[in-house]
Amino acid sequence: MSCLEIFYVALPALHAIGALLAMGLSFGCDTGRAEQTARRPYALPNGLPGTTSFNTAFPWDEGFEFENHTWNPFALIFVFEWLTAGFALRPLQYYFDHTRLAQAWLIWISAGHLVFIAWTFTNSGGICPTMLAIVTASFFMSGVVCVYTLYYPSALDEQGDETPASEAKLLMRAADENYRDKDGRVWKIPRSITMLRRRFVGNDEEQDPQGDEQGEVYQAEAIEEYEDIQGVIFRYAEYCITAPLLFLAVLCLMVVEAPAWLFLTGYWLLVTCNAIGIALHASFVFSRSEEKPEGGGLAPFVFKFFFAGPWWVFVFILFFMMKQEKKTDQKKTGREGAGGILPSTSRACCRRPGCACWPRWAGSSS
Amino acid sequence: MGGLIFLTKDVLFSTDMPVLVLLLIWNLLLTYSLFGIVPTFVYMTHLGSSQLARLLDVLNVLAKFPLPLIILSGFITRPATNKFCF
Numbered sequence: 001m002s003c004l005e006i007f008y009v010a011l012p013a014l015h016a017i018g019a020l021l022a023m024g025l026s027f028g029c030d031t032g033r034a035e036q037t038a039r040r041p042y043a044l045p046n047g048l049p050g051t052t053s054f055n056t057a058f059p060w061d062e063g064f065e066f067e068n069h070t071w072n073p074f075a076l077i078f079v080f081e082w083l084t085a086g087f088a089l090r091p092l093q094y095y096f097d098h099t100r101l102a103q104a105w106l107i108w109i110s111a112g113h114l115v116f117i118a119w120t121f122t123n124s125g126g127i128c129p130t131m132l133a134i135v136t137a138s139f140f141m142s143g144v145v146c147v148y149t150l151y152y153p154s155a156l157d158e159q160g161d162e163t164p165a166s167e168a169k170l171l172m173r174a175a176d177e178n179y180r181d182k183d184g185r186v187w188k189i190p191r192s193i194t195m196l197r198r199r200f201v202g203n204d205e206e207q208d209p210q211g212d213e214q215g216e217v218y219q220a221e222a223i224e225e226y227e228d229i230q231g232v233i234f235r236y237a238e239y240c241i242t243a244p245l246l247f248l249a250v251l252c253l254m255v256v257e258a259p260a261w262l263f264l265t266g267y268w269l270l271v272t273c274n275a276i277g278i279a280l281h282a283s284f285v286f287s288r289s290e291e292k293p294e295g296g297g298l299a300p301f302v303f304k305f306f307f308a309g310p311w312w313v314f315v316f317i318l319f320f321m322m323k324q325e326k327k328t329d330q331k332k333t334g335r336e337g338a339g340g341i342l343p344s345t346s347r348a349c350c351r352r353p354g355c356a357c358w359p360r361w362a363g364s365s366s
Numbered sequence: 367m368g369g370l371i372f373l374t375k376d377v378l379f380s381t382d383m384p385v386l387v388l389l390l391i392w393n394l395l396l397t398y399s400l401f402g403i404v405p406t407f408v409y410m411t412h413l414g415s416s417q418l419a420r421l422l423d424v425l426n427v428l429a430k431f432p433l434p435l436i437i438l439s440g441f442i443t444r445p446a447t448n449k450f451c452f
Contacts, residue, residue, distance in 0.1 A: 084430065232415050235422040239401060243429060250390060270398075277402070284409055 008091040015085035019112075022078035026119055075119060076249040079135050080242050082112040083142050087238040105146045113139040134248065134267050138241050141271075145237045149230065233278055240274030371395070390432065397429035 086108050093101050116135055244267045251263060371378060378391065404425060408418045 231419045
C-alpha cells in the first residue's frame with residue numbers, strides 16, 4: 001500500500017476523530033449556562049461606543065468563559081469535521097463498492113444531523129433558528145452532493161441495465177468495472193464516472209473499441225479526464241459547504257455582540273459565491289469540450305446544487321427570523337404588523353422574552 | 367479583494383490584536399481569495415483539471431487545518447486553573 005493510499009484511508013478516520021472530539025466539547029461546553037467573567041474586548045479604532053468590537057480572548061485563556069449566547073463554536077467545528085469526514089470518503093470509492101460507500105456516506109450525514117439535533121436539546125441556552133437552519137442546510141447540501149455524484153448515477157445505471165436497449169452499456173460496464181493500471185493494480189471504477197463518460201462520448205463502439213490496446217489507453221485517459229473534472233467540482237462543493245462554517249465559528253468566537261444578520265448574510269454570501277464558482281467551472285469545461293455531453297453532462301447536478309443550497313437557506317432563515325421578530329415586536333409594542341430581521345443579536349438573546357431562540361422553553365427560565 | 371482589505375484595514379493591520387487572531391483572519395482572507403484567483407489562473411493557462419484538483423487540495427488544507435487545530439490544541443494545553451466548560 002502506497003503512502004497516498006494510506007493517506008486516503010487515514011483522512012476520513014482523522015476527520016471522524018476530530019468530529020467526535022469537537023462533539024464532546026460541544027456537549028460538555030454549555031454556552032447557554034456559562035456566565036461571562038472575563039472578556040477583553042478590542043474596540044475598533046473607528047468604532048463608536050456600543051458598536052461591534054472584537055473579542056481577543058480565546059476560550060482557553062485564563063478566566064475566560066462564554067457569555068450566555070446560543071452560538072457554540074465547538075458545535076460548528078463538530079459539524080465542519082463531520083461533513084469533511086464524509087467528503088473524505090470519496091477517494092475510497094476506488095477500493096470499495098461505491099454504491100455501498102454512497103449509502104454509508106448518507107447514513108453518516110443523517111447520523112450527524114441527529115446528533116446535532118440532540119445537542120440542541122442539551123444546550124440550556126437554546127439555539128437560534130439561524131444556526132439550526134444553517135447547519136441543516138449544510139447537512140442537506142452534503143446529501144445533495146452525495147446523491148448526485150455517487151448514489152443517483154449508480155441507481156440510474158442499474159435501472160438502465162433492465163432495458164434491452166442498454167446491452168451496449170452492459171458490455172461497456174463489464175469492461176469498466178475493473179481497470180488495471182500500468183503498475184498492474186486493479187482499481188474499481190465507479191459507475192458514476194463511467195456514466196459521465198458515456199454522457200460525454202456516447203456508446204459509439206468505434207470511439208471506444210473493446211479489448212484492444214488502443215481501447216484500453218482511451219479508456220484510461222477518459223477515466224482520468226472525467227475523474228479530474230468531477231473531482232474539481234467535488235472539491236468546490238466541499239469547500240462551498242464546509243468553509244462558511246469555519247467563518248461562522250470565527251465570527252461567533254471573536255466578534256462581540258454580532259448581529260444575527262451578519263451570520264446570515266456572511267454565510268449566504270460565501271455559499272452563493274462558491275456555488276456560482278461551481279457553475280462557472282462546469283460552464284468552462286462544457287465550452288471547451290469537443291464532445292458535448294448528452295443531456296448536459298454535469299450541468300443538471302451543478303444547477304440542482306446551486307438552487308438547492310443557498311437560495312432555500314435564505315428563504316428558510318428569513319421566514320424564521322421574521323416570524324420570531326414579529327412576535328418580539330408584538331410583545332414589546334403590543335401591536336401587530338411591526339417586524340424586522342436586522343435588530344436580532346446572537347448573544348444573550350435568550351435572556352430577552354420572546355427572542356428568537358429554539359427550543360422556546362430553554363430560554364424562558366433565564 | 368482590495369476593497370475587502372481596505373474596509374478591514376484597521377483590524378488586519380492592527381498592532382494590538384494577538385498574533386494568533388491576526389493569523390486566523392489573514393489565513394481566511396488569503397485562502398478564500400486564492401480559491402478564486404488560482405482557478406482563474408489555471409483556466410487562463412490551460413493547465414487542466416488535474417493540476418487544478420491538486421492545487422485545490424493544497425488550498426483546502428491551508429484553509430481548513432489551522433482553525434480546528436488551534437482550537438483543539440488550545441483546549442488541550444489550556445492552563446490547569448482554567449475550568450473552562452467542563
